[in-house]
Amino acid sequence: MEEDVPPSHSTRRLLLEWDTFELHDQLLRALHHQSFTKPTPIQLKALPPALQGRDVVGVAETGSGKTLAYGLPILHKLLSRRKHPASKTRRPVRALILAPTRELALQISSHLNACLDDAHAPKERVTSNDSRIPKPPPVSVAAVVGGMSLHKQKRILSRGVDVLVATPGRLWDIIQEEVELANDIKSLDFLVLDEADRMTETGHFAELDDILRLTLRWYREESVLEDKLAADAAKNTLQTFVFSATLSKDLQRNLKKRVKPRKNGKNPKPPTTLEDLLERLDFRDSEPEVIDLSPEGGVVSSLKESQIECLSADKDTYLYYFLLRYPGRSLVFLSSIDGIRRLVPLLELLELKVYPLHSQLEQKQRLKNLERFKSTPKSVLLATDIAARGLDILSVDHVIHYQIPRSADTYVHRNGRTARAMRQGFSLIMCTPDERQVLRALLTSLGRGEGEIPQMNVELYMLDKLKPRVQLARHIDVAQHKFNKEMHEKNWFKETADAMEIELDSDFANSDSEAKPSGPTKRRQKAASTKIKDQKLRLKQLLTQPLLAQGISKRYITSGSNPIVHELLAGTSHETMIGVKKTSAGSDLLRKRVKRSSKRGYEEWSGFGSTS
Structure with missing residues (x-):
């Protein structure tokens, strides 16, 4: 068996601040290759107790390096524990990382695999008959998420993985069919809940609760004392990590002292879903290490906030103004998918590079749109709150709250897509009169007042020049949608009539799908098409006119x-x-x-x- 190549002296000299943790040589090489010359504050605080085997609850701003704060200790212990396993041996899952969204789970898997990508390590070994057989990696990482091939994911799990990153829904679907995977989770070494507060929301908690039950310590009633002690010792090896950007102070105190909320009293305060979740976790530490580095008021020092007050009818114009006035990579958050579907064609008609991201898109399309947004410096991503958690998109210049979130946690996580890793960032709230009460309640829950968020300076004369563009684009979109809908309905009628062998009237008399309609229908469609073309030409002329x-x-x-x-x-x-x-x-x-x-x-x- 060939030995790992230790980092060079020059590499260690560049990574002096990592030396105190005595990480595995392969991890040090990966950190150097990715230019992570020093640990972030959350990593400095979390790595010592994590490497000692302590349970850790970490609270830190988004973009602060939480993934490596729990990832490095897990990979270090797995790399130190074993060498290259036999290629035909199934690996049991040793670490389970649960994430609320598919994109975050895939991102975590990518980050951890980057730490295991060792260019100096030998990739092949020579057998006695001189045939080349690929050497399995010492530690394998795989992701299991919805929206992707279930058969392929089951095939990967059948070979076994050391570190499994998963969303609760897809993982529970597989566990119900795979007994081996369920047994692996019962004897895990590491359990991670990333963005734990998001996973307690509707649609996640039931599957998450079922998965967590498998990690609890349990004994069979008929077991003898020695068996109980042996089982207890085996189950005590589980190390738990809980990380998020938000966690209440009261909940942190309860965790540190392992005190359950009082149930007596006249009006006992019911536990939150997150409190309920953390009570269900079987921490092996009597006092988990709680690390709170969250900024005051939920705002990092490198983030500037602002707000625009406008009427609902003018919101699109204000958005268009901002995107033109401050070109860059802008992430626009909406609360509804219908809002995204309305804005995408409108902004495309205004010749902006815009990409949608929401739960009703196929997973391949979601990933494709994310990659396009990441690779295009001046672009717009219209997203629901599935993009609010954990996504690490390089250099998001602006976060725009087109629709104000209802919870403080969501607001903090949305803002966390910009101003990451001490980069400068900007956040804009677009507030209409009927949203004023929502904004006031949001800021109150953050312990802040309305006066703390300054107004955005808007050149109103320039806004007046942009209104005709937006209005014309809106008319084109409505007309185009109506025209396409009529054509779709007509084609559906024809296909249904053909299948039922029914003869339609003269408006639908053309059985040839390529034949053009005749009579009044033809004239009406031609007039509608001509009108849309004329409007598009007028819009193009407006877009070419200089804004003075x-x-x-x-x-x-x-x-x-x-x-x-x-x-x-x-x-x-x-x-x-x-x-x-x-x-x-x-x-x-x-x-x-x-x-x-x-x-x-x-x-x-x-x-x-x-x-x-």
Whole structure:
């Protein structure tokens, strides 16, 4: 058996801050290859107790490195424990990592596999007959999620994996059919709940509860004392990790002291679903290590927040304005799938690169849209809250709350898609009058006031120039949808009539599917199609017209009340809004100045930072 190649002296010198943990050489090489030169704060706090075998409950801001905080100790122990196993031997599952969404589970699997990707390790071994046989990896990681081939996932599990990353629903479906997998989970060495609070929501908790029951310590009544002690010793090896970006202080205190909420009293406070879940976990530590690095008010220091007050009818125009004014990688959150389906064609007509992400898309399409968004610097991802948890998308510049979330946890996790790993980020709340009460309740639950989130500075004259574009695009979308619906219904009638051998009237007389309709139907369809084409041409003309700031001459850039030749030469002028300075969203905020009469019901804000 060939030995692992230790990291070079220069590699160890670059990873001095990791040396205190005495991690496996292969992990150190992987950390160096991925340029992780020093641990993050949550890793610094979590690794020592985790490597000692303690149970750990970690609370830290999103993008802080929680995956490696539990992943490195698990991989270190598995790598230190075994060498390359025989290729025909089934591996029992030693570590189970549960995640609430498919995308997060696949991301965790990818991160852990990157830590095991050792370019220096030998990939083949030579047998006595000189045939080349692929060497199985010392530790294998696989993901089991819904929306992908169940047969393929069962085949992978039949060979066995060391670390299994899964969503509760798909895992429970397989467990019910695979006895070996159920037995593996009964004797796990490591159990991880990532984004635990999300998994307690509707649709996750039932399967999660069934899975967790398999990890509990149990004894058969007929067992003798020695058998009980042996079983207890075996089951005591389970190490549990619970990680999230949000966890209440009361719940942390209960966990640390292992105190159950009091049930007596006049009006006992019922336990939350998360409290109920953590009580069901069979922590082997009497006092799990609780690490809380969550920022005050749920906001990281590198995140700037803002809000826009607008009418419901103007929300699309304000969104379009923001996406044009501050180009970049923007993640727009909506609460409903219908809202995404309405906005996608509208923004596409306005020639923006936009990708949808929601639960009713096929898994392949969801992953494809995510990859497109990651690889396109100036793009928009319209997503429901399935994208709010754990997804590590490099350089998300803006998070936009098109629809305000109902819970503080969701707001914190949405914001966590930007300002990750100490990068700068920006969050915008779009608030209509009927959402004001929702926003107030949201901020109250975060221990904050409305005045703490400044208003966004908006060039209203530029907004007026964009309204005709949005309105025309909306008309085109409605007309196009109506036209396509009529065509779909007509084709359905024809196919159904053919199947039932029924003769339709003259409007549907053409049995040839390629023949064009005749008579009134043909004229109506042609008129509708021509109207849509004309509207698209008008929209294209509007989109090609330059957006000029106030005081800019259409003919001469050196004249007018606001000459911009110097800005153009210096590259500080906006790309599409001529005469507007190129700025970041975080620099165009307003600060509160004075409070107006309570009869008016709002406050006055004055500008600071860079404005045009």
